[in-house]
Amino acid sequence: MNILLIYPRYPDSFWSFRHAMRFIGRKASFPPLGLLTVAAMLPQSWQKRLVDLNVRPLTDQDLAWADCVFISAMTIQRGSAREVIARCRELGIRTVAGGPLFTTFHQDFPEVDHLVLGEGEITLPLFLRDLELGRPQRLYEAEQRAHLRDSPTPLWELIDPRSYAxxxxxxxxxxxxxxxxxxxxxxxxxxxxxxxxxxxxxxxxxxxxxxxxxxxxxxxxxxxxxxxxxxxxxxxxxxxxxxxxxxxxxxxxxxxxxxxxxxxxxxxxxxxxxxxxxxxxxxxxxxxxxxxxxxxxxxxxxxxxxxxxxxxxxxxxxxxxxxxxxxxxxxxxxxxxxxxxxxxxxxxxxxxxxxxxxxxxxxxxxxxxxxxxxxxxxxxxxxxxxxxxxxxxxxxxxxxxxxxxxxxxxxxxxxxxxxxxYRPRAKARFHLQPGYVGALVKSMLFLGVIGRERLHYWKLFIWTLLRKPRLFPLAITYAIYGFHFRKVSEKI
The missing domain is CATH 3.20.20.70 (Aldolase class I)
Known part of the structure; x- marks a missing residue:
């Protein structure tokens, strides 16, 4: 089977850090760990692809390739998840959904073909067994808790790490x-x-x-x-x-x-x-x-x-x-x-x-x-x-x-x-993340020249270099965070 794993888009929120991503040349904060773990639990012979809508859009070609779409989402991703499910239903593609959103609100998604709820280490093998036998059920639930030793190493090969912070x-x-x-x-x-x-x-x-x-x-x-x-x-x-x-x-x-x-x-x-x-x-x-x-x-x-x-x-x-x-x-x-x-x-x-x-x-x-x-x-x-x-x-x-x-x-x-x-570890190394130099230059332009925080930015810039030079990368990181948080709070 060709399995397309889709992670819905997050709306703007504090946790998204979307407005900070442009400074470091990344597209999203984290990869979809749950879906990558689920992918590792699927049969090795199946072909697998992952589309993270926080990184790139979902194309018709993506959906045309898929025999089945797996979706996992948090509650905040409900709107984007509904859009993905609607597109799959319109094209007649089988959908399998799990994760916190569907575990909590599964009654609200009658259009999903298969709901694999709770902890996937327990319910996903049951679904896969029934699928192999040609009699997959619509709903899989389990009250018991999983042994985390049954959780496999995520299938990192499905992502481009350069897309994530x-x-x-x-x-x-x-x-x-x-x-x-x-x-x-x-x-x-x-x-x-x-x-x-x-x-x-x-x-x-x-x-x-x-x-x-x-x-x-x-x-x-x-x-x-x-x-x-x-x-x-x-x-x-x-x-x-x-x-x-x-x-x-x-x-x-x-x-x-x-x-x-x-x-x-x-x-x-x-x-x-x-x-x-x-x-x-x-x-x-x-x-x-x-x-x-x-x-x-x-x-x-x-x-x-x-x-x-x-x-x-x-x-x-x-x-x-x-x-x-x-x-x-x-x-x-x-x-x-x-x-x-x-x-x-x-x-x-x-x-x-x-x-x-x-x-x-x-x-x-x-x-x-x-x-x-x-x-x-x-x-x-x-x-x-x-x-x-x-x-x-x-x-x-x-x-x-x-x-x-x-x-x-x-x-x-x-x-x-x-x-x-803050008292960092005495022997801690500077963590110059990939893209840091570019982020510094962009912060000097967008925060230090164009932004309304420019006076405060340069005060922090100079103060840190003189008083806490070891923490200078951290100071610039927080300046960039501030831009994101202010953008989000202004929308609210």
Whole structure:
């Protein structure tokens, strides 16, 4: 069979970094890891091609070649996924769909021929078996969790790595916490499951052989979910692997704020090559944290925790939310002050959204407050529930936060704050990503000459060269990030 794997397009959002891609000559942030893993599970005798709509358009020739189309998508990609499915249906091409969007909303896609839901290591072999027997079913579901040892190395040969800013791998699934608004535990459970150490190293080896050098994103929703295994087994071997190859990669991932409580874990992560970590801070308002069950963030000084992580050598990126039932109009000023004082440069602020399957969605449904389905976008202002606060006040307050934190003066102040606090690994090498020199030149033109942030840009440029020359590439990177975030916030 000829199998065409299609990854739908992402709309503009904080996570897309689309406006930053033009500076470095890349087309998308990451390749579609789920589809590349699925491709590796298909029979070797099948012909496989992948079209990532974030990299190039889908042509009629692509579809004419295919016997069957496999689609995987996140909720935010719903619109693009529908367009792909419609084109396939019009041409009579069989479609197989899976991933978070279809697992959560499979009833909304009656036009898909086969829905392979949940964790593919379990359900995809069932579909392939029935397909070989000539009796494939329409729906495949499984409540049990997969053993990650059954997850193969992604089929990297299907992509051109030069199209992407970073590569990505998965070490674990699941999160020990159960925040009310989060659908991670719905999809992957609360008990963290991890890949065998040898399997993880084999995946890193595959990226190394591919010729990739630079950023690698561990896509785990909470990388430190099983911290004992990390400290005793995984990180020591990862440190050795990186040192033996002269640190070809640098890593970033997602973790909970209690990372700040473990000096040894932070020290090992930094030695292993981790430089950035995304943390769901959500709100500095303790009532909001208690309301949503974000217990790991309660009874701690969040500013001190962020400072500890940054001084340990990990840049903190933060997720923030407004719209909790306990929020008052004062929350907007509180969020703005916290973000500025923390030095979190990439502060991704969103309005609370009730995702289907979450405890929040269930509670709001019981209370008769649901208005529709969530978009899955962290920049959406289309409320899908009735908030306690006046809706217009909530949206205007949200827009006020974005206008403030991504205004040039405030944004560049946070960059300098971070550079003062950040303590990178003593022997860390500069990571001059491919295209960095071109990105520097473009930033000097578009940000330093044409852009309205030009005075702040040159202040950061000169200050960093004089005071923190080792961090100059990082300063330029954040200047480019600021352009992206400002473009996104202006649309909102």
């Amino acid at each position: 970073a590569m990505n791998i998965q070490y674990s699934r699941g999160c020990p916490f159960d925040c009310e608004f989060c659908d991670i535990t719905v999809l992957f459970g609360r008990k963290p499951r991890t890949k065998p150490l040898g399997q993880l190293i084999a995946e890193l080896d595959s990226l190394y052989r591919l010729g990739w050098r630079g950023a690698v994103f561990f896509v785990d929703d909470n990388f430190i979910g099983d911290r004992r295994k990390l400290k005793e087994e995984v990180l020591p071997v990862l440190i050795e692997w990186m040192e033996a190859r002269k640190h070809p990669f640098y890593f970033y991932t997602e973790a909970s704020i209690d990372l700040a409580d473990d000096d040894r874990l932070m020290e090992q992560m930094v030695r292993a090559g981790f430089e950035e970590v995304f943390i769901g801070i959500e709100t500095p308002h303790e009532e909001g944290l208690a309301e949503t069950g974000k217990m790991q963030n309660i009874n701690r000084n969040l500013l001190v925790s962020v400072r500890r992580i940054q001084r340990a050598g990990l840049q903190v990126h933060g997720g923030f939310i407004v719209g909790f039932d306990s929020d008052t109009p004062a929350i907007f000023g509180t969020q703005m002050r916290f973000i500025q004082e923390s030095g979190i440069v990439t502060a991704m602020v969103g309005v609370l959204s009730a995702m289907r399957g979450t405890r929040l969605h269930q509670r709001l449904e019981r209370e008769g407050r649901l208005l529709g389905e969530a978009s899955g976008s962290n920049t959406s202002v289309d409320l899908n529930f009735v908030p306690r606060m006046d809706s217009e006040l909530l949206i205007s307050g949200y827009r006020e936060i974005l206008s403030f934190i991504y205004a040039p003066r405030e944004y560049y102040q946070r960059v300098m704050h971070l550079l003062r606090e």
